[in-house]
Amino acid sequence: MRTVPSIIHLDMDAFFAAVEQASKPSLRGKPVVVGGLGGRGVVATASYEARRFGVHSAMPMAQARRLCPNAAFLSGRFAAYRQNSDIVMALLRERSPLVEPLSLDEAFVDLEAGPYGPALAEVDPETGAQLVLAVAEDLRADILERTGLTASVGAAGSKLMAKIASEQAKPDGLVLVEIGSERAVLSPMPVRALPGIGPATEQTLRRAGLTTVADLADAGEAELVHLLGRAHGTGIHLMAFGHDERAVVPDRDAKSVSVEDTFEVDLADRDRILHEIDQLTARCVKRLRAAGRSGRTVVLKVRRFDFSTLTRSETLRAPTDDEGVIAETARRLALQVDTTGGVRLLGVGVSQLADYTQEDLFAQAAHTAEVEVEVAAAGEAEADVEAGVASAEVGGADAADTAPAMPPALRRWLPGQDVHHAEHGPGWVQGSGVGRVTVRFETPYDPPGRVRTFAVDDPDLEPSDPLPLRRA
Structure with missing residues (x-):
């Protein structure tokens, strides 16, 4: 058992939407929704301004448009998210070699394995907790300075409690769960607060009269095994007491x-x-x-x-x-x-x-x-977000030379996409249709810029790479 809450969980706040707002001065402080923009698209992330209207991740995009029609609906820019995620993960690795990324915007860190480990081992628990708080605050400040983005951090003696603490810290906060207080923190929470309890398990527990984590702890292991099976029931019973011995595993290997x-x-x-x-x-x-x-x-x-x-x-x-x-x-x-x-x-x-x-x-x-004839692709789509955003480009040739070739597609532009104009410089696509594309010319470092409209095949307008959120 740890004597110091030295595991931290970092979760970037509304990451995709926050990157868009930081990249586009005209969207700061306004509702932004990122995801698939087609009729069957879903929300990947919504800014906190959009969440106040009831928009949330995994919601059908059509429903999000009804709830918040004045939001900026963007298709997502995976390259920009990866660029900023790399900065954040590098800052985490400065604190410890044991960094376990869960996604682009979320990770566990074990501070005991890093440069602060010896100090944490030598001090008393109260002083150790204060050191962890100082490290976490410095981390959040460094992320803000390097990217302009905010992060929520939870610190605790286990991954379970660190994750729960970061949820309590949102947005842009820091919460530390002291060693020994785990059950007091968990008891009043609904059963869904524990990982592994989804809607179906929640209904099973509710039918048995178990609605809070305290109810799970009081029910006992035998009752939970009877309701949920041995493996699941035993695991839930341990978590109800705040027990979690999972180690922080660096750079989990993708399957x-x-x-x-x-x-x-x-x-x-x-x-x-x-x-x-x-x-x-x-x-x-x-x-x-x-x-x-x-x-x-x-x-x-x-x-x-x-x-x-x-x-x-x-x-x-x-x-x-x-x-x-x-x-x-x-x-x-x-x-x-x-x-x-x-x-x-x-x-x-x-x-x-x-x-x-x-x-x-x-x-x-x-x-x-292969047939030794190369057919140039009509263009490459903007990379989609991790949840999956529909591709907008069509091009290339069928591998089977007997199949009819697909006709070349007109160049299309996705809302939010980075572009560069030979005369007006860098900007981003606000929208397109009927052969026209509307672009707002602005950068992360300047005030909101002007809007101009061009033909979709304007030779002076080209896709571009995302600009860093902070000047080099």
């Missing part, structure tokens, strides 16, 4: 890399489905290579018009990150699925990951078989 899109209109044409699989494969491979990984198993996910979801997979002889091999395999898997009636969602993933890429025979054979 797979995948991307998926939900389409506004069900896809019924087989060639269009195969074309979308090619696009998904390209994005999946881009993520795979960015992580320095390769994989053996290709997985295809298909959700049909009736919401039935099918997955098909094929394991290769060796790991690969070859786009042609993965696309060919995914297409082969698609031919095993009945798509009569239409497809509303497609996903392509790679699992059984390895730390290297092997020049395997599959890749060589695929390259040899």
Whole structure:
């Protein structure tokens, strides 16, 4: 048992929306919603200004628009979120080598393993708690200085309590749970406060008259095992007392890399489905290579018009990150699925990951078989958020040379996308339609900028990389 609350949980506040507001001066202090903008899109993150209208993550975007029609609805910029996440994670690693990222904006840190470890081991618990508070406050100040973003931090003797403390700290706060006070903190909370208790488990417990964490502790292990099964019941009973011996595991290894899109209109044409699989494969491979990984198993996910979801997979002889091999395999898997009636969602993933890429025979054979004609892609879509934002670009060619080529798509612009104009400089897309695109020209370092409208194919307007939130 720890004598000092030396595990911290950091959670960036409304991260995606906060990055957008910091990048775009005209949106600061205003409601911002990030997510899929199509008819079937969902909210990835809402700013606190939008949350006051009832908008929250995982909500259908159509509902969010009804609740907060005056919000800025943006498609998301994964490159910008990754850029700022890297800064935050680097600041965490300055405090300890034991950093366990849970997502781009969330991580556990074990301070005992870092430069503060010896001091924490030598001081009394009260002094140690004060040192942890000072370290956490310095961390939050450094994040604000480097990115302009705020973070909420919880400190405790376990991952469970640190996570609960950071929830209490939101937004832009710091909460420390002293060693020995875990049960007092947990007791009045609803059962859903504990990880592993979802809606179904909550209903089971409620039918048994158990609504608070105190009720779970009082019920006893035998009753919870009877209601929930041995593994789940035992785990919940331990958590009800604040017991959690899980270690902070640095850089948890991803088990797979995948991307998926939900389409506004069900896809019924087989060639269009195969074309979308090619696009998904390209994005999946881009993520795979960015992580320095390769994989053996290709997985295809298909959700049909009736919401039935099918997955098909094929394991290769060796790991690969070859786009042609993965696309060919995914297409082969698609031919095993009945798509009569239409497809509303497609996903392509790679699992059984390895730390290297092997020049395997599959890749060589695929390259040899390819037609030696290169068809340039019509453009590359802005990378989607971790929850999945629908791709807006269409381009490339069918791998099968007997299939009709897809017509080149007009260049399209996504709300929130970074752009650069030869005359007006950097800006971002406010909206587009009817052959026009509206751009606000501003940077993170200046006051709100002017708005101008151009033709969607204006040669002086180009996509650009995100600017850092703070000048170098």
